Amino acid sequence: MNFATALKNRWRDANSLVCVGLDPEPAKFPPGFTGNADAVFAFCRDIVDATAEYACAFKPQIAHFAARDAEDALSRLIAHIHAAHPGIPVILDAKRGDIGSTAQHYATEAFDRYEADAVTANPWLGRDSVQPFLDRADRGVVILCHTSNPGASDFQDLDAGGRPLYQHVAERVARDWNGNGNCALVVGATWPRQLREVRAIVGDMPLLIPGVGAQGGDVKAVVDNGLASDGAGLLVSSSRAILYASGGDDYAEAAASAAKALRDGINRHR
Numbered sequence: 001m002n003f004a005t006a007l008k009n010r011w012r013d014a015n016s017l018v019c020v021g022l023d024p025e026p027a028k029f030p031p032g033f034t035g036n037a038d039a040v041f042a043f044c045r046d047i048v049d050a051t052a053e054y055a056c057a058f059k060p061q062i063a064h065f066a067a068r069d070a071e072d073a074l075s076r077l078i079a080h081i082h083a084a085h086p087g088i089p090v091i092l093d094a095k096r097g098d099i100g101s102t103a104q105h106y107a108t109e110a111f112d113r114y115e116a117d118a119v120t121a122n123p124w125l126g127r128d129s130v131q132p133f134l135d136r137a138d139r140g141v142v143i144l145c146h147t148s149n150p151g152a153s154d155f156q157d158l159d160a161g162g163r164p165l166y167q168h169v170a171e172r173v174a175r176d177w178n179g180n181g182n183c184a185l186v187v188g189a190t191w192p193r194q195l196r197e198v199r200a201i202v203g204d205m206p207l208l209i210p211g212v213g214a215q216g217g218d219v220k221a222v223v224d225n226g227l228a229s230d231g232a233g234l235l236v237s238s239s240r241a242i243l244y245a246s247g248g249d250d251y252a253e254a255a256a257s258a259a260k261a262l263r264d265g266i267n268r269h270r
């Protein structure tokens with residue numbers, strides 16, 4: 001099953017637009033993990049199992065694993081999600097993009113090494129830099145459009161021929177790059193006006209929305225400005241506010257409560 005279909009099924013079956021971000025930071029793990037050589041995997045696995053019921057997708061962020069020499073934990077975590085929670089897509093947040101010959105290896109890394117259903121990609125180098133991802137029709141390509149961080153406006157909002165640059169990204173991806181129907185875009189929850197404008201450009205294309213929770217984005221504004229015509233179309237991603245909802249032994253229950261609260265908060269406004 002391709003990424004777009006898996007996502008639609010999951011939105012419907014879980015009645016949830018929540019994407020649970022997996023950004024392991026061992027310094028924030030509960031004391032029970034101290035001395036556990038496999039803490040990154042064990043903590044993330046517990047979070048996955050506790051929150052799966054409320055998740056339309058999981059989004060592991062690769063730097064949080066690679067910086068700790070924990071690529072093996074990432075592989076096992078994604079394998080665990082596929083085995084224990086079939087039907088929940090995994091988006092590898094790696095923001096890849098390079099000249100074609102190198103991008104080909106990035107596609108192999110995301111889709112064959114890690115078995116991710118989708119990967120985030122940076123469009124800055126142009127179409128050939130994401131072509132190896134686009135060519136994998138069964139997998140998703142989630143392209144940065146208007147990111148959630150304060151510096152997003154440095155370049156993404158620059159006027160380019162009468163329109164801001166991010167609108168060109170949205171239009172180009174929707175019009176030219178989505179021949180396989182496997183594209184999605186990243187738009188930060190912290191930029192609701194830009195979210196509304198992107199939605200108007202791309203129709204019902206899935207939008208990955210980081211920036212609620214720890215970054216302070218407003219859930220109602222996300223729903224009001226970003227919902228697709230079928231009442232779905234969004235992956236509202238939260239990492240730290242779910243992962244570290246409690247620093248104690250009840251971390252998994254607290255994560256489940258935070259994911260459920262986000263799901264319900266989103267659904268109240270749909």
Ligand SMILES: O=c1ccn([C@@H]2O[C@H](COP(=O)(O)O)[C@@H](O)[C@H]2O)c(=O)[nH]1
Binds near residue numbers: 093146147215239241
């Ligand atoms: O524009 C972007 C793109 C990606 N991210 C990533 O999402 C999570 C956000 O974590 P929170 O703890 O929910 O703030 C993180 O992995 C970022 O690398 C983003 O924040 N903004």
